[in-house]
Amino acid sequence: MDILSNLKYAPGSRKNRKRIGRGEGSGHGGTATKGMNGQMSRSGANHKAWFEGGQMPLQRRIPKFGFTNIFKIYSQVVNVDLLEKNVIKLNGIVNPDSLKNAGLISNAKQPVKILGNGKIITQFQVEVNAISQSAKEKIEAAGGSIKLI
Numbered sequence: 131m132d133i134l135s136n137l138k139y140a141p142g143s144r145k146n147r148k149r150i151g152r153g154e155g156s157g158h159g160g161t162a163t164k165g166m167n168g169q170m171s172r173s174g175a176n177h178k179a180w181f182e183g184g185q186m187p188l189q190r191r192i193p194k195f196g197f198t199n200i201f202k203i204y205s206q207v208v209n210v211d212l213l214e215k216n217v218i219k220l221n222g223i224v225n226p227d228s229l230k231n232a233g234l235i236s237n238a239k240q241p242v243k244i245l246g247n248g249k250i251i252t253q254f255q256v257e258v259n260a261i262s263q264s265a266k267e268k269i270e271a272a273g274g275s276i277k278l279i
Contacts (some may be wrong), residue, residue: 206235210265211248225257225279244269 151162164171179185212234213224219232230238244256246264254274261269266276 132139134223203241205241205243205260206237207245208234209245209247210250210268212246213244213254214250214252220254222252222254222257224254250274 134136148158149156150158153159164221169175180189182188204214206264213220216234219230223275224244225240226235226240226242229235229242235242236241241259243260243262244265245262246266246268250268250272252274253272256269256274256279258275260279261276261278269271269276
């Protein structure tokens with residue numbers, strides 16, 4: 131009868147731990163599975179993950195190039211076809227908060243730019259930071275209004 135006090139693992143489901151450096155009879159004596167000579171066979175041996183044995187390391191072999199402009203402003207872009215697909219969620223109003231609620235942008239505080247890829251037939255009141263010329267023409271042709279913030 132199986133009760134908690136005499137439960138056992140299924141035969142062959144568990145392996146014994148490899149006890150290294152416990153004599154030749156164990157099969158793991160002598161070099162204790164560390165091979166012959168060299169840094170990694172010694173006690174206390176370790177090296178940094180990026181160390182290449184004294185060879186000039188990769189991050190110093192590859193030349194530096196370019197720079198990051200700390201003043202660059204990254205805009206989140208939304209095409210007009212996405213506005214048309216999410217017309218129910220947007221409810222005719224396009225601003226950073228409504229775009230965030232609809233899941234079209236990730237951050238309502240970052241600038242938003244509308245681009246003109248796709249078709250649009252619904253009237254939208256658009257309040258964004260930037261808009262492309264083609265998107266402006268398409269939104270106005272559909273009867274929408276545009277206000278830059």
